Amino acid sequence: GAVVSQHPSRVICKSGTSVKIECRSLDFQATTMFWYRQFPKQSLMLMATSNEGSKATYEQGVEKDKFLINHASLTLSTLTVTSAHPEDSSFYICSARVTGTNTEAFFGQGTRLTVV
């Protein structure tokens, strides 16, 4: 099946710094990628939909300037958490759909962000 690689799997950063998380589709092209946030023992909250070559579409309540998304190629999307604070600590997961499909998405392994 299609593989999505997310890096890093874990990151600890100091409050006020920025962190970049990468999401790559390894064996397929993905025009659309999704970024989710997951709090402990809760479901996935869609943060934004990342479209190659255009601006991301953010869900209501998600700060665009806080969570910068770049989708510069058909195989790579990045999420940058800017000026991170402890409340940004969470599990972030990306997913991608094969270009031209509207069916299942394939997920990365997630990134555990801890802001200290």
Added chain:
Amino acid sequence: AQSVTQLDSQVPVFEEAPVELRCNYSSSVSVYLFWYVQYPNQGLQLLLKYLSGSTLVKGINGFEAEFNKSQTSFHLRKPSVHISDTAEYFCAVSEHDKIIFGKGTRLHILP
């Protein structure tokens, strides 16, 4: 907007017993439905999907699900669970360019 309801936040079941995880969705149009599994500190893995055709869908690890349009349900079943099935299970529906998830059901296997 579509929504997905997983009524059970946690389901305990004895090893080798059958299990059903419930999922209901709301939609006025044709839908694509999915079940994903999440093991601790990992991403999501697709168990199975319903796109069209046969309402009984078979997936990986011995799981299956039945699409019931009249009841707007897509319940997940397994005839005999194993300790390795301990995980969080998410039902999801595809809405245009998004996938909407239910709140998840934690399957707890008892020895």
